[in-house]
Amino acid sequence: MTDESNKVWVLTDPRAGTAAQALGIAERLGVPFRTVPLAWAGLARVPLPWPTLAGLTAEARAQFAPPWPELVLSAGRRSGPVARWLRQRGARTVHSMRPGLCPAGFDLLVIGQHDAPKPAPNILPILGAPHRMSPERLAAARGEWVELAALPSPRVALLLGGEVRGEGMNPAAAAELARQAAGFGGSVLATTSRRTGAAAHGAVAAALQAVPHRLHGWGDAGPNPYPGFLAWAEAVVVTGDSVSMISEALATPASVFIAETTKAPRHRALWRSLYAAGQARPLMTPALFPRTPLDEAARVAAEIHARGWA
Numbered sequence: 001m002t003d004e005s006n007k008v009w010v011l012t013d014p015r016a017g018t019a020a021q022a023l024g025i026a027e028r029l030g031v032p033f034r035t036v037p038l039a040w041a042g043l044a045r046v047p048l049p050w051p052t053l054a055g056l057t058a059e060a061r062a063q064f065a066p067p068w069p070e071l072v073l074s075a076g077r078r079s080g081p082v083a084r085w086l087r088q089r090g091a092r093t094v095h096s097m098r099p100g101l102c103p104a105g106f107d108l109l110v111i112g113q114h115d116a117p118k119p120a121p122n123i124l125p126i127l128g129a130p131h132r133m134s135p136e137r138l139a140a141a142r143g144e145w146v147e148l149a150a151l152p153s154p155r156v157a158l159l160l161g162g163e164v165r166g167e168g169m170n171p172a173a174a175a176e177l178a179r180q181a182a183g184f185g186g187s188v189l190a191t192t193s194r195r196t197g198a199a200a201h202g203a204v205a206a207a208l209q210a211v212p213h214r215l216h217g218w219g220d221a222g223p224n225p226y227p228g229f230l231a232w233a234e235a236v237v238v239t240g241d242s243v244s245m246i247s248e249a250l251a252t253p254a255s256v257f258i259a260e261t262t263k264a265p266r267h268r269a270l271w272r273s274l275y276a277a278g279q280a281r282p283l284m285t286p287a288l289f290p291r292t293p294l295d296e297a298a299r300v301a302a303e304i305h306a307r308g309w310a
Helices: 016-029 077-087 135-144 146-150 171-184 198-207 226-232 243-249 265-276 296-306
Strands: 008-012 034-037 071-075 092-096 108-112 123-126 155-160 187-192 213-216 235-239 255-259
Touching: 008 016, 008 077, 016 071, 016 092, 016 243, 016 296, 071 077, 077 092, 092 296, 108 296, 123 296, 135 146, 135 226, 146 226, 155 171, 155 198, 155 226, 155 243, 171 187, 171 198, 171 235, 187 198, 187 226, 198 213, 213 226, 235 243, 243 255, 243 265, 255 265
Parallel strands: 008 034, 008 071, 071 092, 092 108, 108 123, 155 187, 155 235, 187 213, 235 255
Antiparallel strands: none
C-alpha cells in the first residue's frame, strides 16, 4: 500500500450493491484508494448511535490502524458508525444512502431524491444510486462484447431481479416481460439475477426460444456479459425492484423502461423521480425515446474535488 492510496479509504459492505455505491464514487475520483472490506458481528443488526467499530467482527476491526485516512467513502446504514469513528480521527466522510442515525455526523451525505432528504449543507441529492458502470467501463465492454452487434436492432436488454426477501420471481410474470421485450425489439439481451430464481429463468428461456437473443443466468459459466448487454442495448427493460440495475441502466444512452414489479414505497418513489426527470418511462406501450446518460457518481466525485477533499 502506498502513502497516496492510504489517504482515501473505501469501506465496502459485504453486499455487492451497497459496496458498489462507495466504490463507484472512489473510482470516479481518479486518485489512489485503499479498499477496507467490512464483516459484521451481531451488534451491527441494531442501529448504533455513536461512532464505533463495535458492529465489526474482530478480524475486520484488526484492519483499522494508523496512519488514518484523510477521506472515507462508505455506504449503507451499518457502515455509518464505522465512518464516523474514522471522522473522529480526522477523516472527511462521504456516505451514500441514508445513514439511519446522526446524519449531522457526516461531512457529505449522498442520498437519492426518492428518499426526500431535507435540505442541509451536508446533503447532496442524486437521481438513483451511485454505481461502477462508468463511461470507460461501458466503452471497454462494447469492445469486449463486439459480437453482440450482430444481433438484430433494436437490441433490448432485459434485466430481471426479484424481491429481496422473496422466493424468486413469478415465472409467468418473467415470461411476460420477455415477450414484451421481444415485442418491440429486434433481439433481446436477457440476464437473470440470484433473486430471479431458476423457475423464472426457465420461463424466460422458453419465451425467447423463437427470438434472436442471448440469455445469461446467475451462476452461468464463463464471463458475465451484463456490461456488454448494457453497452450494446438500444433499449433497457429493468424490473423495478432493483435500484442498482435501474441506476446502471441509466448510465447508458438507451431508452430505459421500468417494469413496475413491486409495491415497495421507496422503489415506487424512485420510479416517479426518474419519470419526472425524463430518465425513464414505465413499461406500458414502449417506444424508443432519446435521453442523456446519467453519471451521478461522477457528480459526487466532482463535489468532493470542489470541496478540496481529494
